[in-house]
Amino acid sequence: MSIPVVDLADFLSGDPVLKSAFVERLGKAYEEVGFVALKNHGVPDELIAHIYEYVQQFFSLPLEQKLKYEIPGLAGQRGYTSFGREHAKGSEAPDLKEFFQYGQNVEDGDPIKSEYPENVKVAEVENFNETLYQAYKSFEKSGTAMLQAIALYLGLDEHYFDDYVHNGNSILRCIHYPPITVEPKSAIRAEQHEDINLITLLVGASADGLEILTKQNEWVGVTSLPEQIVVNVGDMLQRFTNNKLRSTTHRVVNPKREHWHTSRFSMPFFLHPKSSMSLACLESCIDEAHPKAYPEATAGDYLDERLREIGLKK
Numbered sequence: 001m002s003i004p005v006v007d008l009a010d011f012l013s014g015d016p017v018l019k020s021a022f023v024e025r026l027g028k029a030y031e032e033v034g035f036v037a038l039k040n041h042g043v044p045d046e047l048i049a050h051i052y053e054y055v056q057q058f059f060s061l062p063l064e065q066k067l068k069y070e071i072p073g074l075a076g077q078r079g080y081t082s083f084g085r086e087h088a089k090g091s092e093a094p095d096l097k098e099f100f101q102y103g104q105n106v107e108d109g110d111p112i113k114s115e116y117p118e119n120v121k122v123a124e125v126e127n128f129n130e131t132l133y134q135a136y137k138s139f140e141k142s143g144t145a146m147l148q149a150i151a152l153y154l155g156l157d158e159h160y161f162d163d164y165v166h167n168g169n170s171i172l173r174c175i176h177y178p179p180i181t182v183e184p185k186s187a188i189r190a191e192q193h194e195d196i197n198l199i200t201l202l203v204g205a206s207a208d209g210l211e212i213l214t215k216q217n218e219w220v221g222v223t224s225l226p227e228q229i230v231v232n233v234g235d236m237l238q239r240f241t242n243n244k245l246r247s248t249t250h251r252v253v254n255p256k257r258e259h260w261h262t263s264r265f266s267m268p269f270f271l272h273p274k275s276s277m278s279l280a281c282l283e284s285c286i287d288e289a290h291p292k293a294y295p296e297a298t299a300g301d302y303l304d305e306r307l308r309e310i311g312l313k314k
């Protein structure tokens with residue numbers, strides 16, 4: 001299925017007509033589908049190619065070297081998480097993936113720095129840390145622009161989310177789904193789930209396997225062109241908008257048998273606000289037909305609850 005395509009260059013063009021058309025198209029897509037493919041997303045292709053290269057080098061290290069980067073007590077939020085550790089909410093079977101997570105670097109003296117664990121530095125792959133840093137910055141910038149469009153759609157100030165994203169708790173997750181060597185117990189590489197955060201910017205959806213659950217309750221494959229990234233709504237934004245914008249259930253299925261020998265790589269950037277941001281439903285999204293669906297919570301409390309549910313936090 002092709003999901004709606006939007007062009008970030010329209011939003012950033014300075015032309016008010018193109019800009020408001022982008023806002024409308026994006027908002028409608030998020031009410032209906034929860035996913036868009038984004039053109040001119042601002043993350044340089046060369047940078048994406050580099051991350052893929054270094055990430056592949058990292059995952060091909062011997063397990064005992066990778067395990068040095070799996071740090072107990074960090075709930076997988078920084079560094080390496082080994083194969084089979086994470087499972088989707090409500091699922092017993094672990095996902096068939098290993099991943100590496102890279103988080104916020106606070107560089108302007110903001111005391112929020114003490115809230116975040118240090119990033120885990122990988123010694124074996126030259127340029128690994130620097131490239132993840134660059135990628136993180138780039139995704140954060142594109143994500144901020146997407147939230148500006150979402151803010152306008154919701155009737156908020158265009159810059160409503162900016163300060164929550166700056167020095168926020170976003171995470172870049174580099175995932176490796178290894179080749180399948182024996183008949184798998186389930187047909188699923190990553191079990192169905194909704195993302196926790198505000199929005200997700202996903203590089204890698206041009207590889208087969210990603211499926212979304214439509215409003216009609218059907219699983220459909222998502223395809224995007226190599227130069228596009230997928231940007232979807234997460235549970236925090238769904239909650240903040242009292243279900244106006246949809247955090248759509250998605251999963252990654254196994255490839256056909258003839259492709260079992262191949263790895264799959266993907267890189268979601270989970271855009272999280274600062275933990276202090278209130279997720280209280282917007283008044284403008286509450287009416288008789290849409291009574292308030294969630295109690296108030298901060299982003300930080302909500303994240304803790306969710307990390308416990310997926311087995312990453314005790």
Ligand SMILES: O=C(O)CCC(=O)C(=O)O
Pocket residue numbers: 173175190195202204205210250251252265266267268
């Ligand atoms: O690997 C993918 O394409 C999607 C991964 C995903 O949905 C997630 O990690 O939340």
Ligand SMILES: [Fe+2]
Pocket residue numbers: 193194195250
């Ligand atoms: Fe996801």
